[in-house]
Amino acid sequence: GQQVMQIPQYQHVQEGEDFTTYCNSSTTLSNIQWYKQRPGGHPVFLIQLVKSGEVKKQKRLTFQFGEAKKNSSLHITATQTTDVGTYFCAAPNTGNQFYFGTGTSLTVIP
Template sequence: GQQVMQIPQYQHVQEGEDFTTYCNSSTTLSNIQWYKQRPGGHPVFLIQLVKSGEVKKQKRLTFQFGEAKKNSSLHITATQTTDVGTYFCAGQGVDYKLSFGAGTTVTVRA
């Protein structure tokens, strides 16, 4: 099955700044999903990208799926304290198995 690598593992951001987390798969994916886990909580689905080169936005969050469908990114603009948590990407292969990245844990300094 595919292996999904995610970087950086930790991101410490000044409130108001932007940051990006990246996800790379060893194989071509049928889709990629992003989840957010708040401190003390469980992962919650954010979005799914299916098409090559797809870009989707959710307010200050921009998600991209690479042309080769092997990588993805999440970009957050004007970071707020509510953005604190761990963001996971999860790649779904042709066998429908979902492989999670290790996550990027985001902390915000006011």
């Protein structure tokens, strides 16, 4: 299956600080998706990126797909306690089955 690596594995930030998580693949991706999983919850779809160099924003969240379509990032500006959770990237294999990254667990300290 598709292998995507995420860094960092854990991130603790003070409320109001920014946060970034990175997703890297050794192969070119057709697209990449991002999900958020709250503690005790299930993954919830955030966004899908398809085009090389694509940048999409959702309020304080900015998603980017690399020019070579091998990496992606999620940046959160001015974190809030509601941002707590684990953020996963997910990439499809040739059969369009999605494989998830290792995730970045975000803790926001009030």
